[in-house]
Amino acid sequence: MGTQAPSVDPYAATTTDTFDERLASQKEIDDWLPVTSSRNAKWYYSAFHNVTAMVGAGVLSFPYDMAALGWGPGMTVLTLSWIITLYTLWQMVEMHEMVQGRRFDRYHELGQYAFGEKLGLYIVVPQQLLVEVGVNIVYMVTGGQSLQKFHEIVCGHDCDKMNKLSYFIMIFASAQFVLSHLPNFNAISGVSLAAAVMSFSYTTMAWVACLDKGIVDNVDYTYRSDHSTAGNVLSFFNALGNVAFAYAGHNVVLEIQATIPSTPEKPSKGPMWRGVVVAYIIVAVCYFPVAIFGYLVFGNQYVGENILITLNKPAWLIATANLFVALHLCGSYQIYAMAVFDMIETVLVRKLKFRPTKFLRFVVRNVYVACTMFVAITFPFFNGLLGFFGGFAFAPTTYFLPCIIWLTIRKPRRFSSSWWTNWTCILLGVSLMIVAPIGGLRAIIIKAKDYHFYS
Numbered sequence: 278m279g280t281q282a283p284s285v286d287p288y289a290a291t292t293t294d295t296f297d298e299r300l301a302s303q304k305e306i307d308d309w310l311p312v313t314s315s316r317n318a319k320w321y322y323s324a325f326h327n328v329t330a331m332v333g334a335g336v337l338s339f340p341y342d343m344a345a346l347g348w349g350p351g352m353t354v355l356t357l358s359w360i361i362t363l364y365t366l367w368q369m370v371e372m373h374e375m376v377q378g379r380r381f382d383r384y385h386e387l388g389q390y391a392f393g394e395k396l397g398l399y400i401v402v403p404q405q406l407l408v409e410v411g412v413n414i415v416y417m418v419t420g421g422q423s424l425q426k427f428h429e430i431v432c433g434h435d436c437d438k439m440n441k442l443s444y445f446i447m448i449f450a451s452a453q454f455v456l457s458h459l460p461n462f463n464a465i466s467g468v469s470l471a472a473a474v475m476s477f478s479y480t481t482m483a484w485v486a487c488l489d490k491g492i493v494d495n496v497d498y499t500y501r502s503d504h505s506t507a508g509n510v511l512s513f514f515n516a517l518g519n520v521a522f523a524y525a526g527h528n529v530v531l532e533i534q535a536t537i538p539s540t541p542e543k544p545s546k547g548p549m550w551r552g553v554v555v556a557y558i559i560v561a562v563c564y565f566p567v568a569i570f571g572y573l574v575f576g577n578q579y580v581g582e583n584i585l586i587t588l589n590k591p592a593w594l595i596a597t598a599n600l601f602v603a604l605h606l607c608g609s610y611q612i613y614a615m616a617v618f619d620m621i622e623t624v625l626v627r628k629l630k631f632r633p634t635k636f637l638r639f640v641v642r643n644v645y646v647a648c649t650m651f652v653a654i655t656f657p658f659f660n661g662l663l664g665f666f667g668g669f670a671f672a673p674t675t676y677f678l679p680c681i682i683w684l685t686i687r688k689p690r691r692f693s694s695s696w697w698t699n700w701t702c703i704l705l706g707v708s709l710m711i712v713a714p715i716g717g718l719r720a721i722i723i724k725a726k727d728y729h730f731y732s
Contacts, residue, residue, distance in 0.1 A: 306626050309633040311619045312382050315463040318536040322466050323552025324559075325473035326533045327526050330612045331556065332476040332563045333416065333605065335523030337483070339564065340571025340580045340587075342516035344501040345509075348572075354520050355568055361702050362524040363557050365679040369530045370549050372679075374539060375686065382535035383619070384528065384674070391682040404678070406620065407670040408528045409613040410649065415522075416606045416613075417453075417653030419583075421446030423602040426586050430596040443654045450650035452607050457614060457642040462536045465611050472608025473559075479585070479601035480563040484570040486588050486595060496576035515716030518672075521709055523564065526556075527675045529616045618642055656721075669714040676706030 307313040343351040372387055374380055381387040384405050389397030424445040459465045500509055530553075539545035571584045581587035585602065588595050621641050625631040680699040689695035 306633055309626070310622055311461040311615050312532045312535050314461045316536055316538050318463055318466070318533075318538075320537070320548030320552045321555075322463070322469075323533055323537065323549050324555040325470045326462070326466075326612060327530070327553055327556035328473040328476060328559050329469045329605070329608045330529055330533075331524060331526040331560055332473075332480065333412075333419075333523075333609045335519060335525075336480055336564055336567050337419070337583045337585055337602070338519045339523070339568035340487075340575060340584050341582050342519045343568055343572035344575075344577035344580055345512040345516040347500050348498060350513075351516075351568065351572070354517065355564065357705075358520050358524050359557070359561060359564070361705065362527070362675055363553075364698070365675065365677075365702065366527055366530060366553055366557075367550065368679045368683050369527055370534060370546050370553060372682065372686065373531055373534045373546060373549070374544050380535065380539065380545075381531055383616075384531050387531060387682060388678075391685045401674075401678070402620070404670050404674050405528050406617065408525060408674055409617050411670060412525060412613045413610055413617070413649045414652050414656075416610045417446055417449060417649055418657045420449035420603045420606040420610070421653065421657070422583065422586065423599040423606070424448055427596050427599040427603070430589075430592050430599070442657055446650060446654050446657070449603060449606070450646060450653075453610055453614070453646045453650075454643060456607060456611050457618070457646050458639065459611070460638075462533060462612075462615055465608070465615065468608045468611060472605045475601040475605035475608075477559060477563060479598040479605065480567050482594055482598035482601070483584050483588070484566040486591065486598070487567075487570040487574040487584070489591065489594075490574055490588065492574050493576065493579050496574075497578055498572070498576055501577035511716045511719045513716065514712040515720050517709055518669075518713030518717045521671045521675065521713060524675055525671050527679065528671075529612055532616050532619065614642075614645065617645065621645070669710065669717075672706050672710040672713065676709060677703040678706075680706075 339355075346354060369387075372381065376390070381390065385398055385401040387397075388401035391397060392400055421442055422445070425440065425442055428440065428445065456465070456468060459468070501512065534545055534549045537545040537548055567584065571580060575587065579587070585595060585599050618638075618641065622633070622638065625637060625641065626633045631637055680702045683689075684696070684699050687695075689699070
């Protein structure tokens with residue numbers, strides 16, 4: 278009697294090989310994408326990434342916004358925004374690993390878990406992209422303005438022929454063309470640290486320069502007149518959007534947390550929250566003195582949209598501060614751009630089946646920087662852009678979308694303190710989303726009337 282050969286499933290090896298190949302391909306892609314390629318960040322990476330992401334163009338407009346809001350409403354809005362956004366940021370950190378064995382590395386992944394695969398994408402991705410691309414455009418404009426102001430102070434009237442904002446936006450963009458080829462968040466940690474130091478430095482310089490100047494003659498702290506009651510109301514709405522713009526770090530917080538290592542014993546939320554608390558303390562130290570002292574010194578008549586451009590003396594301090602702004606915005610631009618790069622590159626390699634190569638990354642990132650530069654040169658309406666983007670996109674993703682996701686996933690008991698807190702944030706955020714873009718759009722229209730393209 279012969280020995281019978283063991284039965285073998287002819288598809289088993291093929292199935293196993295195919296599964297292993299898919300896993301290997303998935304790992305190759307994850308190791309290439311900016312968000313998931315490196316998970317060895319420390320807690321202090323979270324601190325300076327969040328400072329870099331949050332402190333930026335918005336703080337420079339705070340004295341101007343205070344002139345539209347007044348002392349009482351202005352300080353109330355600033356304080357409430359700080360508290361609400363710290364709370365919603367805590368929610369984001371907690372939800373990063375709320376499902377055992379899974380990490381929500383991107384904002385839209387959390388949205389997909391809460392609302393469904395398709396609906397989650399439709400809700401989160403357009404808003405997140407609008408925020409991140411909008412920030413990059415505004416930072417292009419602000420970086421160019423700061424370089425222009427630095428040039429004016431250093432060169433005086435000897436270099437007037439070169440003093441076009443378009444040129445300085447292109448100079449700022451040239452740095453982004455270089456920095457954009459750093460592969461992931463951890464690779465830009467040095468740039469982010471330098472940017473965080475710059476942000477603390479120039480905000481300190483701004484309010485110190487205000488105190489050095491002293492309160493101007495005939496200072497007036499009533500609401501800034503905008504020629505009509507409707508104009509005053511719309512300016513108030515625009516100022517609300519500017520404040521919202523200043524608290525925009527939520528759009529990249531999950532992506533930042535994704536770079537921190539995590540185990541069941543030591544989840545990433547511990548070091549991440551530690552870094553967030555440090556960052557928010559620094560944010561308060563940067564924001565409140567600029568708003569308070571800038572408005573105290575200039576009142577409602579003499580302050581411009583950008584406090585560093587309003588100040589002219591001491592010249593060396595203002596020149597240095599404007600240079601620091603430009604350097605800081607180099608890092609801030611990269612924090613937001615990195616999340617956009619991750620989205621674009623994910624679609625290209627996973628959906629469209631492009632090979633994850635350096636050449637693909639080179640093309641994608643150069644095209645993106647060029648596009649944001651072109652839009653910034655075409656529409657350099659700094660204050661209107663802040664208000665419009667701040668209300669239309671930042672309010673949802675920062676003020677109330679985390680609360681909606683929290684209510685959907687955690688389902689706190691109805692009428693409990695958590696339930697009331699989240700619904701209060703939702704109502705305030707929705708109100709901000711409605712009124713702020715109206716004021717911002719009006720500011721853009723007013724500026725556009727006298728603007729000549731590429732002048």
